[in-house]
Amino acid sequence: MTSTLGFAIMAVLARGARTGYELATAMSRPLGYFWTAGHSQIHVDLQKLLAADLVRFEAEHGPGPQGRKVYHLTPQGREALRDWVTEPPRSRPERDELVLKSYASWLADPEQVAELFRERLAEHEARIAEYERQQADFEDVPAADRPAFGNYATLWCGLSYERHRAAWCRWMIEQLGAGS
Amino acid sequence: MTSTLGFAIMAVLARGARTGYELATAMSRPLGYFWTAGHSQIHVDLQKLLAADLVRFEAEHGPGPQGRKVYHLTPQGREALRDWVTEPPRSRPERDELVLKSYASWLADPEQVAELFRERLAEHEARIAEYERQQADFEDVPAADRPAFGNYATLWCGLSYERHRAAWCRWMIEQLGAGS
DNA sequence: CTGAACTATGTCTGAACTGACATAGTTGGG
DNA sequence: CCCAACTATGTCAGTTCAGACATAGTTCAG
DSSP: OOOHHHHHHHHHHTTSOEEHHHHHHHTOTTTSTTBOOOHHHHHHHHHHHHHTTSEEEEEESOSSTTOEEEEEEOHHHHHHHHHHHTSOOOOOOOBOHHHHHHHTGGGSOHHHHHHHHHHHHHHHHHHHHHHHHHHHTOSSOOOTTSHHHHHHHHHHHHHHHHHHHHHHHHHHHHHHHHTO | OOOHHHHHHHHHHTTSOEEHHHHHHHTOSSOSTTBOOOHHHHHHHHHHHHHTTSEEEEEESOSSTTOEEEEEEOHHHHHHHHHHHTSOOOOOOOBOHHHHHHHTGGGSOHHHHHHHHHHHHHHHHHHHHHHHHHHHTOSSOOOTTSHHHHHHHHHHHHHHHHHHHHHHHHHHHHHHHHTO
16 A cells, blocks of 8 residues: 555656655655655655556666665556545644644743744744745746646645734734733 | 653643543544544553653543543643643644645546545535634633633634635635636 | 443554664765 | 765664554443
């Protein structure tokens, strides 16, 4: 069974061939489009995708203990990815540490909690500015059958998410200041 | 080291004593306030909290192979929870299967992808209606030092999140229909 | 009074993942 | 020419977790 990370790898490879290292930098935190993974796990999953013949690689002489391996999707890989897209997502559990902290925030000093949310707000605002810059680089919304549509769709979601999150932080800060 | 689930358990116990079973139902999917866990993991973490003397239990005769155990926070547990609240959250990796699917959506049939998002939209709209009903039950925003403030804050965040998500689904459906 | 649904606690296996460790070629500044 | 930073692949140990399995008292409808 292909893991979700396996499909994330294939989704990146569908745009062009990559080495494991390039996949890892693309999916590294904190940015990593929308799905993050360390290089160690990526190499493990690449082995599984290889075994299932969903990807293959061209070996090249280059850096690394085993040389350089440029991975690409096989036709079966592309088909598996396309089929997976329209399957309903297995819902990942909703686990948000900041939300949990807000749930327990009544126990703590309001000013310290407010400070926590001011820091998070600054992060969200920085990300909003960054995403808006990226969105401005698109002249129009790409057509739905272009790879660029995927980039635009995730960017739209990310921007909307950051705005929602920033609004919540501002509301929290306001509430925590109201009692003083 | 107390896991985040350990703090989630303590955050619930801070409102009153509970059995492991009650904790598990409160944190079960799909609702589960904001942090989900299965009962098996909750029992494991309760053992760790017991060992650290952050919680204790009163044994009662009742159902279950070992009878009924009503857990409550110790003063140390309450203190540990309060200290944890104001520490910056360890960022969990952002992993969203639906966003990943949207990233690869250009490969698939637009009408099938649109159907996927219509289903998600219906779920979000149902949750919005449910959360709005819950929000209406609050007369005012609770003061920041009341336990109810935690409930209101998570509800506010959840409602905002669902609206953001629904907006994204609507945008996706619109885009996917535009090309036909 | 019987059996199903519910309450209740716990163990175990395997998958996914993080972070540390190990190895080694390439490139460019000083 | 040397060394640091970068490119590059991989293993391993420990953690978290979901899902299956195991056990057993309580309650209530038929």
